[in-house]
Amino acid sequence: MDAVAVSVFVFLFLLVTVLGFAAARWRRADDMGSLDEWGLGGRGFGSFIAWFLIGGDLYTAYTFVAVPALMYAGSAVGFFAVPYTIVVYPIIFLFLPRLWSVSHRHGYVTPADFVRGRYDSRPLALAIALTGILATMPYIALQLVGIEVVLQVMGLQAGEDASWIVQDAPLFLAFAVLAAYTYSSGLRAPALIAFVKDALIYVVIIVAVIYLPTKLGGWGAIFDAVGASFDKFNKDNADAIATGAAAPKAIVPPATAQWAYASLALGSALALFMYPHSVTGVLSTRDRSVIRRNAALLPAYTFLLGLLALLGFVAIAAGVQVSNGQQAVPQLFENEFPSWFAGVGFAAIAIGALVPAAIMSIAAANLWTRNIYKAFLKPDATASEEATQAKVVSLLVKVGALVFVLGLPKEFAINLQLLGGVWILQTLPALVVGLYTRWFDRWALLAGWAVGMAWGTWLAYGVEVVGKPGSHFGGPLVAVPGTETKVYIAVLAVIANLVVTIVLTLLFRAVGVAGGEDETRAEDYAADVGDVGVEDELDPHAPSHT
Template sequence: MSGVAVGVFVFLFLLVTVLGFAAARWRRAADLDNLDEWGLGGRGFGTFIAWFLIGGDIYTAYTFIAVPATLYAGSAVGFFAVPYTIVVYPLIFLFLPRLWSVSHRHGYVTPADFVEGRYDSRPLALAVALTGLLATMPYIALQLVGMEVVLQVLGLQAGEDRPWVVQHLPLFIAFAVLAAYTYSSGLRAPALIAFVKDTLIYIVIIVAVLYIPHQVGGWGHIFDTVGAGFDTFNKDNADAIAAGQATPKAIMPPETAHWAYASLALGSALALFMYPHSITGVLSTRSRSVIRRNASLLPAYSFLLGLLALLGFVAIAAGVKVTNPQQSVPQLFEDQFPPWFAGVAFAAIAIGALVPAAIMSIAAANLWTRNIYKAFINRDATHQQEARQSKLVSLVVKFGALVFVLALSRDFAINLQLLGGVWILQTLPAIVGGLYTRWFHRWALFVGWAVGMAWGTWLAYGVASPVQKHFGGPLVALPWDDTTKVYIAMLAFLLNLLLAVVLTVVFRAAGVPDGTDRTRPEDYTADIGDEGVAEELDPETAKH
């Protein structure tokens, strides 16, 4: 443990804690006891705030920990995160402004709200809400995994010989702080903290990719060392690789991994803005133009992501030796940076977990409140009761994620998020399809969702790895070609979509009632100033 590194880390952590509680007074509304204010920040964030908020929401501890860890471990497809973040922004430029418009016209808070209004189907809306909750849990867990890895490298995590509570005490403290300021400040807390988080991330990554490679011999030496090390591993473990007991390491995907790489990138891009927390960040913005400008500006983060991913290779060249690949980048920072800057780097990773974890828990709580509590338990709930439910459930969701972390294998944290991607992608036909057409039958969408969820989960359960018997990875071999692997989420999604199309024809031919669409074509292009679309809520007087 370095006293200087720990001191800097604790100082920055306390700074964002203060900001989290102070956020309740930032852009202050007369009343936070409604979902528009607590859960969506008054629906009034402009381009500058939204860029930090959405960027802080998307680029998480997963970015700092799991992506470089896959390259450090020698995964040939580990770089897929870079093309997927490039592909995603043109997609959101197209469909998210339409979701913003219809949501502001009708007061929708969650994607499940829109699905119920569009298809007049409470079961389908419930399916979307439950899927969002299920997929968000491992994503929050991933942030806590990232935080725990930093605590371990810092020396703040007790050894396995200590009692279980003592081992995880720092994580419990961080969890409690996160829960407290999210409860009090709502979406304003992560929006304000995101300024600090993103500034630290930019500083740390730029310094890391300029300073550390120079210290270890330059990029040419780094790639030569990594290539030689991977070749040696493959030769020494040739028998185990042939028997399927080990995975070959490579810098570039071989021809047999091209479909795995492409399907991971495309599937992840399609899934990213199906997550409730991503949509929450978008619905908190002031206008359609804010979303479009952010879709144009956010690719700046993709450049940083590419540089950050390469730190997995830098760690190999620098001689970092860790049994858990997730510790590779934090250990690299500790070894190469002076203690004071290592503390800054560790704080950037930890705060990079706090911001998205807060937004995710708020989004999940809104799903519970709007689409389960109000839809099925208390249909006459007041705005205050809705806000109280969301605040309480945001605590429960964080606790569930903590259990998720401590109960499941954490050798490769990326698998937790990719499992969530399998589930959340099954909501795309109902959400994105509904933004453009009412052709799909509500029951066809429901059956497609159910089959996609079941089959995708079953396929994921059957995947083993050297460290996990089940849920060991996101890829599965094609039935007709066992040498070609693809992303499980894409297979389940294609089956889902096929069933939705076929059954829509069948149900319409059979005359099965399809409900009443409560939206109108003009709702999907509405903007500020149009009827039913309010200007930014006045922070001094806003009420739902």
């Protein structure tokens, strides 16, 4: 344990803790007793705040650990995260302003709210809500995994001979802090903390990609070292690679992995803004133009992500030796940076977990409250009761994530998060297509969702971990039958989803199945601040909104 690094880390962690609780008074309403205020921050964030909030929401601590870990491990498709975060912004530029408009016109808080109103189907809305919660839970768990990795490298976890309570005490403390200020401040807490988180991340990554290459002979020498390391591994493990017991390492994907790379990038781009926490960040904004401006500005994070991914190669060139690739970047910081700056780097990663974890827990709580609790358990719930229910559930969601981290193997949480991408993409036909047309039948959408969920899960279950015959959930890719070409499971599943939906829609239309009543109108999808029914930033001193 390095006392200087730990001191800097603790100072910065305490700083964001103070900010988290102070956020309860930042832009505070007289009454936080509504989901509009607690769960969406008053729906009033402008471009500046939204850029930090949405960026902090999407680029998580696990991103900053896992992406360079893939590069460190020699994954040929490990760089897919960069093109997918380039592709995603033109996509959201098109459909998210429409979702913002119809949600603000009708007071929708969750994507499932929109689906219920659009298709007049509580079962379909329930399916969307459950999918969102299911996909979000392991995502929150991985934020805690990111914190745990940093604690391990810093030496803040007791040895394996200590009791699990002592060993994981720092993680319990981080969890308690996160839970407390999310409960009191709602979405305002991660919005305020995101300023510190993003500033730290930018400083650390930019310094790292300038400073570290100067110590290692430049980028040319780094790539040469990586190429030599991968060649040596492939030569020494030729027999294991030939039998499938080991995966080859490469910088550029071979021909058989190119479809895997492309489908991972496209599928991930389509799925990213299906996640409830992404929608929550978008619906908290003041007007449609905020979303468009952020779609143009957020690629700055993609540039940062590309630099971050290269740190996995820097770790190889620097001789970092870790059994868990997720520790590669934290260990690189400890080995190569002065102690005080290593502490800044550790804090950046840990704080980078707090922002998305808070937003994810709020989004999951909103789904439970609006689309399960109020829809099925207590239809007459008041706005205050909704807010109270959401606060409690946000705590329970974090407890569930903590159980994932402490009670289950880390690989299980990682595999479930990969499966979460498969699941959440099955909401695309109802949510995104529904923003443009109501041609799909509501029961056909439900059947397509069920087929996509079941088939995608079954395909993922059949993927073995490399070198572990008989294992399951070994990754997000599956080979196309009769070939060695692999593709992203989520893309195959959503194609099946769409095929079933289209075929059954034609059938149900032919036999005259009732389609329900659409509560939205064409003009709702272009509504903006100032139009009838669309408020400007909610008056923080008005009574609770229903």
